[in-house]
Structure formats: C-alpha cells, structure tokens
Amino acid sequence: MITRRNLIVSGVALVLAAALPHDARADDPAGILTAVYTRVAKGKGDGGGTFVIENKAAKAKYLSKSLIALWAKADARTKNGDGGPVGFDPVTNSQDPDVKSFKVAAEKQDGDKATIAVTIEAHQQDARANQADKTIRYDFVREAGQWKIDDIKGAVGGNPWSVRALLVDSFKY
Numbered sequence: 001m002i003t004r005r006n007l008i009v010s011g012v013a014l015v016l017a018a019a020l021p022h023d024a025r026a027d028d029p030a031g032i033l034t035a036v037y038t039r040v041a042k043g044k045g046d047g048g049g050t051f052v053i054e055n056k057a058a059k060a061k062y063l064s065k066s067l068i069a070l071w072a073k074a075d076a077r078t079k080n081g082d083g084g085p086v087g088f089d090p091v092t093n094s095q096d097p098d099v100k101s102f103k104v105a106a107e108k109q110d111g112d113k114a115t116i117a118v119t120i121e122a123h124q125q126d127a128r129a130n131q132a133d134k135t136i137r138y139d140f141v142r143e144a145g146q147w148k149i150d151d152i153k154g155a156v157g158g159n160p161w162s163v164r165a166l167l168v169d170s171f172k173y
Helices: 004-019 029-040 056-062 065-077 163-172
Strands: 101-110 113-121 135-143 146-156 159-162
Touching (some): 029 101, 159 163
C-alpha cells in the first residue's frame, strides 16, 4: 500500500530528476564529462584524469572504438621502456594535475556527434598563463547507443594538440 509519505517522496524525486540541468545527466556527453571532472577536482585536484585512459577497461568505458584501435596500434609501435605517444594527462592538459574547478559547456551536438568544452581553473593562479591552455575540447560519437570520446583537444602555450593527431604522428617515427 502506498502511503502519503511515499507518494510525496516519489513525487519530489521525480521533480528533482526532471529539473536536473542537462549537464548533470551521465547519459550525455556533458554529463559524462561532468562526472569525470568531478572526480578529477576531488580533494586537492591533483589526482588527474588518467583513469580515463589507464587500461583497456577504462578505454572501453570512455573512448570510441576507432580511438581505442588507433591507440593500440600506436602503443604496439612503442619500444619497451619508452613512454607512449601521449606523454601527459590529456584530461587535465598537464604533467602535474592541478584542477580547482571546471565548467562544462556543450559547443555542438548534432545527432550522433558532439563537441564539449571543459574549462579548468587551477589552484595556482599562474599555472596556465595562456587562456587557450585552460580549455580542453572533447569530440564525442554515439556508438551502440552510448556516447564515447573520439578525440581530446587542447593547447600548450597556445599551440594546439589533439590526442588523435599525436597518435597518428607517432607512426612517422
């Protein structure tokens, strides 16, 4: 039997779920990145985001099949003892993560593709003197009903980089 209390609690839960901002839902690109950066910014914000790419299971959870295949091919060409083609944390655009806060903004979403920008702020004010270095862009594709990261793009010293381009460039050597 449904009591008045259970009915009210259920109704409030439904209203809150419907009122959640678009970027708070984990089934869309903005929601996925909100969850990722919430984890990245925890504590001192120095844990980084390599959990997105640290192993096959993580890559399967977050990355597109084509990006996983390209990464595997690039890793296979890496000599033992050498660092891989992506020698930094692309999620924090750094070697030494420092994320105090972040802002997620959908730039474009059409059908099965989306581009989401994440702007991060560090604890240290001068950590990212170049404004372009604070924003990381994610290209998403929809695969088998799920959103997956197809590329990560940023800048260092104002010079753009792309994970996909770094992986492709690794074949030139």
